Amino acid sequence: MLKTYVKANRGWWLKITKEDLADKPQQWDDEIGDGYYGNLVLEKINKDGVIYINRVGGFNSFIGDDATEEIQAEDFPEKEQ
Numbered sequence: 400m401l402k403t404y405v406k407a408n409r410g411w412w413l414k415i416t417k418e419d420l421a422d423k424p425q426q427w428d429d430e431i432g433d434g435y436y437g438n439l440v441l442e443k444i445n446k447d448g449v450i451y452i453n454r455v456g457g458f459n460s461f462i463g464d465d466a467t468e469e470i471q472a473e474d475f476p477e478k479e480q
Contacts, residue, residue, distance in 0.1 A: 405466040411476050412451035412462045
């Protein structure tokens with residue numbers, strides 16, 4: 400499955416929108432997680448309409464404001480040297 404990734408000032412971030420979750424919520428289970436962390440991510444998506452998750456699991460809904468590039472890929476782009 401192709402996913403949307405944005406490049407911002409701190410590397411690549413996976414972009415998940417409220418609409419993505421409405422279409423097929425189960426396909427995002429691995430990215431969102433469960434328990435306390437998963438609930439925080441879902442609250443943020445429902446409040447702000449979008450969430451960005453980095454490759455180590457950090458998340459933020461405002462990364463898109465700093466995005467310099469957006470791509471479609473199956474997984475995170477390679478880290479830059």
